[in-house]
Amino acid sequence: MEDKHFLLVCDDVPHDVVLTEPGVRVLDVAQVVRRLTGLSVWRSKILAAQVPAVILDGVPQEDAEAAVAALLNAGAQAEVRERPRPGSLKP
Template sequence: MTGEYAVLVCDDVPHDAVLTDPGARVLDVAQVVRRLTELSLWRSKVLATQVPAVILDGVPEEDAVAAVAALREVGAQAETRERPEPAFRKD
């Protein structure tokens, strides 16, 4: 059997919410990360200090934009990134 691939076309391309700089208020950023990811406060603080960090992975664009807005509201720098299309093997 030969390898065949199909590309599914959909309107909603997954996005990532990426924290690029927590700023001066790291604990406030960690609390927002905790609210967004439902991680513990300790793990959220670790994630907030290890930048660049993907906070939300493969979510709809509206959710990623809302997460970035919440992070920027507490003084962090964040951005949304569109997920690249998967690379297909060539046989």
């Protein structure tokens, strides 16, 4: 019996939210990180201070863009990074 494997490709590729710079209002950024991740205030502050840091991983594009907007409003610099598609090779 031959096994066949199929790769299902979705229209929405998972995205990561990456904090690139916390800015001068680190505590405000830590509060946003806490709200987005559910981490404690202490862990959120540590995550905000260790840049670049992946805040959210594998989320839909709309959620990633909303998270980046919240981080930008808090004074941080953040970006959405598209995950590579499975099976794709980087040049």
